[in-house]
Amino acid sequence: MYHVEMKDLEKSYDNQKNVLNGIDLAIEDGEFFVLVGPSGSGKSTLLRMIAGLEEITGGILKINDKVVNHLRPKDRDLSMVFQNYALYPHLTVEQNILFGLNAKKVNKKEQQKRLNETAEMMGLSELLKRKPKQLSGGQRQRVALARAVVSHAPLCLMDEPLSNLDAKLRAHMRMEIRRLQKKLGLTMTMGDRIMVLDDGKIQQVGDPITLYNEPANLFVASFIGSPRINLGQAVIKDHQLVIEESIHIPITTSDIGNIIQKNNLTIGIRAEHIFHGDEDSKTHELEVISVEHLGNETLLTFEIGKELWTAKWLGQWRVQVGDKVPVNISVENMSFYDTKTTELIKPATSVVKEQEVVAI
């Protein structure tokens, strides 16, 4: 059964240009569904449309198989965590958590029970009498989550819930949210799914690994993953793949498989797939223009034509800027895209193999 279903959902603010276009999506019960995209891509708008805070311009939105396009937010049976938490500054943590329950006509005894449960779960028991002003960022975040949890709504929307936290706390809260979902969700057979949104259109929906390994187009490829995927214009000429007119790689028909197109190709290769090449395996020598040490990893940047490529090598490499280092770049790690349509032609073959290994 689908919990939230969208059919050709549209949104426009001025009746001229659509902010969201043809959103077709079904989210199942118990699923952890993540929306990502650059700012201005329509993430918040979509979330607010589901919540009922924004009007729906076109299409159908169903929650629990019921069309809710014109239902008011309170009748949609959901909770929402806002980016800035939206805590009532003049109320204590306890009052903040219970604020919505009075309106839902939950009796006092049940309220207390839920409050104690939730406070316990979120580690807020000691803080119930404090005002939001007296709490740290992470604690405020937990109060905002507690308010969503205490409502027992089957659907919880979070609008960038981690963006106001520092990096360390963010990682911690991400884990907490997952743990919380596990505690609340009764059947947790569902995995995560991510939807990448850009310019009001769905770019790709899938589980995180698929998104990383087989990005459906150039936008998803460059948006998912850090450091960014290395991209380069390529042509196939005389049994050679020529990238950015500077790297030549000999290829055979088995390498390129069903690629018929010879021109206007863009290839993508992840930073961890540009290996260090020793005497036997080195395919190219590249000049290092920047080195970044990340503890047990080293990021090296090269200039390939107009593009900057990054390689991620495990371990600590004492490399100087200006050095020529041997690298191993192979076709099987590259995914091929059509430069004009930006669509994927062929994913990297190596990752498909790896996945099979994992499956066994």
Add this chain to the structure above:
Amino acid sequence: MTLPKYQKVIFYLLLTVSAVVIFAPAVIAFSMSFMPNQDIMSGRIIPTTFTLDNYVAVFDRFPLFNFLLNSLIVSVVIMIGQLVLSSLAAYAFVFLEFKGRDILFFVFIATMMVPFEASIIPNFQTIRDMGWINTYTGLTLPFFAMAFGTFLLRQSFKQIPKELKEASEIAGIGDLKFYLTVVLPMAKTSLVTLGVYGFLTSWNMYLWPLLATTDDTTRTVQIGLRQLQSQEQLNEWGVIMAGAIIVVLPTLILLFLGQKKLQKGLAEGALK
């Protein structure tokens, strides 16, 4: 800020002079209220003999206490009326979305440019035709709707994040409850400011009570003060001054108590 010494001296000298000039009438009235009539007539400023006779006289000869009570009732009713109406109007202008909201607000604000004196005749006719002359209703009702108050509270309500409203919408909290439990407590400072401002303005009101009352039953203290002067053949300035001091007292007390909040509240809308 640090100033050179000579600048500081000049600043404080100027401040002192202006303070003396501005405050002189009040100080003279205060000292005159303790003087016997002879002292006043001889043009002294510091009394030779200290007397409380004037205060006794003013309560003896005039229903001053009655006037004070009337003023208090009128001021409090106007204050409450203004707070309720202004905050409700401001709530609508900030949190409810409807077509032409901003235009309506500017029209609303534009009424601030119409001086009260200009609308006094139609107001008087309305009150008279309703038979509200000499009633508290007639004295207070025309002042309930207040563009300035709506403006001040709108500014203050605008500081409340929109997400709070949205969070309540999702939780199923209606407009009235949101207004009562979130908006009003959060805008407390501005409400106090507006309350004090409204109270003082209505306490000092002169023209309207003069028109809307014809006898002593509902007359306010400002009119009473005026009567002190005219009903006497020979003006007893000491008595008049004693009356004036008594009338000023509540204003001063309120100002001293509310000064901090008043400044904070008035500055709130000004910045940002």
